[in-house]
Amino acid sequence: xxxxxxxxxxxxxxxxxxxxxxxxxxxxxxxxxxxxxxxxxxxxxxxxxxxxxxxxxxxxxxxxxxxx
Numbered sequence: 001x002x003x004x005x006x007x008x009x010x011x012x013x014x015x016x017x018x019x020x021x022x023x024x025x026x027x028x029x030x031x032x033x034x035x036x037x038x039x040x041x042x043x044x045x046x047x048x049x050x051x052x053x054x055x056x057x058x059x060x061x062x063x064x065x066x067x068x
Contacts, residue, residue: 013038021047028057 010016020029030052031042039053050057 013041017042017045021045028052030055030057 008016008019010019027048028050029042029046029048031039032054033039033042042053043051
């Protein structure tokens with residue numbers, strides 16, 4: 001299993017989408033904005049399985065009870 005978290009700054013949305021789409025491990029992506037145009041572009045162009053808009057992308061976790 002490979003876990004990867006990537007945080008970067010981009011000049012604009014086009015650069016951010018291009019950079020995210022270059023990763024072969026893009027499982028999820030999220031965007032924080034109040035622009036409907038940006039949300040629509042993000043939804044149409046991003047290549048990821050799970051998308052989040054103004055929320056973090058949910059990550060499935062296995063149930064395990066930790067007892068100490």
